[in-house]
Amino acid sequence: MKKMICKELGGTCDKELTAQSWDEMVGKMTTHVMENHPDVAKDMEKMHAADSQKWGAEMKPKWEAAPEI
């Protein structure tokens, strides 16, 4: 299990998200952003449309670096 903060994943708050895997973290962050940060969700959608690999390429190293909890 690893813990990341919304801000680390491109969001705007200090909400802690925990997940067993990167895929689970992506799902939790997506849900969190859509529910809490509609503006960020729009930006992420645009980013994803322009380059579907970009967000993951930027964020996954932070997941890899996060310590196991």
Ligand SMILES: [Zn+2]
């Ligand atoms: Zn947030």
